[in-house]
Amino acid sequence: MQTVDANEPINPVELGIRQAAIDRLLMAEGAGHIVHDLPVRSDGRSVGLASRPWRLDPLPYVLSADEFSWIEGAVTRRMQMLEALLDDVYGERRLVSDGIIDPAKLWASPGYRLSAVGAASRRHQRRWLSSYAVDLVRTADGVWFAIADHTDTPAGLGYTLLDRSVLTQVADVGNDLPQTIDSALALMRRALVDSTSVQGPRVVVLTSGIDHPAYVDHSYLATQMGFNIVEGPDLVVRDGQLWLQTLGGLEQVDVLHRRIVDRQLDPLETNTYGSAGIPAVLLADDAGTLTMGNAHGTGVIEDAALLGMWDRAGAALTGEDPWLQLKSPRLAQGGTRLDDVLGRPAERVPCFVDGRVVDQPIVLRFHAVATDDGIAVVPGGNGRVVEAHDDPTLPTPARAKDVWVLGDEIASALVTEARSAPQVDFITSVPTRAANSLYWLGRASERAEAVARSMRVIATAPPIAAWSGRATPAMQLLAALTGTEAPLPVPTSPAGALTEARKVAVAAAAESLEFHIGSMLAESASVREFLSTTTGRVLGEMVDTRVRLRARHDDVDALDAVLLQLSAFAGLWSESVVRGPAWYFGDFAKRYERALVALASATVASRVAIDAELSDLARRRGLEAVLAANDSLVAYRRRHRSDVELEAVLALVLHDQRNPRSAAASIAGMVRNASAIGWTAGIDRLESVASDLAGFGTGSSSDQLDTAADRLHGLAKELTATRLIAPPHPTLVRARLVDPGAVA
């Protein structure tokens, strides 16, 4: 089977099978759960749908080694030209003094960062561009044009690697192996390490967060390169240096691989505040204690108002015409259709769309990096199929295309020796925000499980006449877990009323379940480097299940699927995550949440047991439901071959250290984690809650359980308040609200 030769007939059925495999694999790589609908995070910031899953075309775009060789030369020269332009407009400004660039145009551009003027020498900057991406289009008659330069935060290398890893698993390449792009990671690492003179620099990848449209790209690249992915609030400027706030204290950052545009980096520079920026970061940048890749100011190249002059200015500066001419849709007089932009037809290539192979125009993005030994262009890239309604410059890759270079490996001028950056020890170095996310991830996963289990009990329980006038124990437990009122069935038509009440209870719980799963997805997306790879697959499947449950709340099969996925998640959590502060934090939260579930179960069980209106059968069934919701029914049956009795239920749910679902075991787990984290202040008090609970029996007031829960709340709050830094609430300071306006 040959996919890459246009002369061979392409079998749409086979392509359909491949497409399905690609979709699954992209999901498995973790792209699915990150880009999907993420409603809310622990800090209350809602997360929009900026990012969407994309489809990868099963047909790669193929270039011959000769064709790529030309592209390599052209992209290298273009990067050199842009570097020279940046160096001039922020340095000597020969282009201005020679009358080639109008200073009024330059200085009117919001992309021309005034604080970067003259900065290259102040900060002993090695280069403006550490990385560069360019979008190319080929005309039907074979001429290449650039349609966009990406110099500010060149994106897409992560996508390229991700797409390639997926496509090579699916495509049957025969003897036509594409050139490997594995070196891209080493090159990118090297470019960042080479951007500073610091030996063995600490590099971090700065993103604005999971709501960034290219978060998957950021996260994949950071994880693959072995650098922390961080957000603005993780970083702080002190003594003119940039520091990462970790559980262990401040750690100095040498290189910031910024994925945030330069005009949003420092709220002090712009006097605006987004969640992304770091106050005073330009102070560290200007002092040269920090290197940014790419340097602050590089965004000026992308300013629409200036696009038209770079090729001419670059030619004047370097003395040679660029190989690639820029034809930006933003400069186009006619439409933004590729054919109009180019002034002649763009090349069409076969793409698999809706089960058919159709010819579509395509935009190809190539990536280049600059190191001390020169510029290297990655032999591959990401293509985007341009649909009729697409703006070719806007990255809305509904359909991506992997770019293959066939033929012999190109003897690149750049020998890519691996340059060492200290491998960051993710085990000991945990940004406080990551710890915060892991904490909420632990809580949400545990709470989701309890809610799902209770829902399942309600959805499958046989109706009992005894409950016709009131909420069943499982409903009461669910109400306690979801913080809602247990619905009271209308007593007129017993059986119908119960069914109705069941529906209401499950619907209310479904909303809560959806929320908790959403939190899990959102929190885990920002801490990928702390979770195992397979976790991405599990989370990806939870996305689907969540959608199913939204469509039908009492879909028992979907509830089972959720429970299965949560078990898989829990298994990976305990078996595949390295023990360190990150894990202890998450696990503390898990145990805390589980203790709360046990306390709520005990409360409902006590209430059911003393309910005089119930028959013995109903009481037993009720206690069973509570045990089932707590996943302790099997444990109970193994131990007690008799009917369910309250005393034995309490022993199992509250006191039994051997039952991992019990309050006692959960609090013991909290103590273990507290001690591992070094939170000695909490240990005695946790143990005191445990010993108070130990005295709880059949005759005790359930107020005691509430008190225990309250004390646990207080302790958990104290831990998070002292160890985790809450996201700051920035306020801008002005010199003047209304002018004092003195008139003498």
Add this chain to the structure above:
Amino acid sequence: MTRYRVRHRTSYEYGLPVNDAYTVACLLPRERTVQDVITSKVTTAPEPDQFVETRDVFGNRVVQLGVHHVHESFEIVAESVVETRVQTPPTTTRSWDDVAGQARALLGRRAISVGPYRAATGPSTPVERADLLAALAAKVFVPGRPIVEAVTDLSREIFETYAFDPMATDWATPLDTVLEKQRGVCQDFAHLATSVMRSVGLPASYVSGYIETEPPPGEVKSIGADASHAWCSVWTGPGDDTGAGTGGWLDFDPTNHQVPPTRHVTVGWGRDYADVAPVRGVVLGPSAHQIMDVAVDVTRLDEASQSQSQSQSQS
């Protein structure tokens, strides 16, 4: 020659304690042909954990401050003593359109130093009411009119048709609103004047500083009654004599219709307010609430010249 002491105090009360604060202050006066800086300093309460003084791209003195511990209020005081002289107006007889042509054709170092001030920036550019700006420009900048005359007329036009009204605008009021309401404060009028001049191709800058205000006759000047002030400056051609008199930069104050200004202390200049905002910054903490208070005192130290004629000044 006049010697002034300037004291500019800005204080903030936060409703709740803040953990971390970053401030950028453009409060220290810079030297210029018509101004010597004798002493100058910035002090704050609480004392900063970080204090860095730099020069921005315009050559202004900028102080970056960090207070990285819990505090509930912040006060920043700039005190300086400067000696000022009234500017000698350019002698150029060139028309404004001639000068605009010269400005566009500048090469070499002058292209770099003067060119940026032709750039239209956000705060000084009307979006909706460009027609009003164009009408004002057309009225004043009649083709062939000598530049100094045209600029003086622009100052007068703004002074006469625009009402000084501190309640009409705030720090972020767009120029559109100022054009429509025909009212505002010094900041607005300086933006307006620079915008008009740039629209006809003349390099123009926004100047930040202070003006000495004097009490009405018979009253004692009250402390803190002065204000920070803004005016503008226009490039009238090369400073060396090119056969039609000397050009150079000419300051004028449209708020008080003074060409050139007489009782002004310069802090710095840029393209617009945002380039030289006296104080800006970010506070990190639980509260978004802040109460701000500003007091400025401009005191004439030269006793001998106290009895100069008095005129009304607005800022």
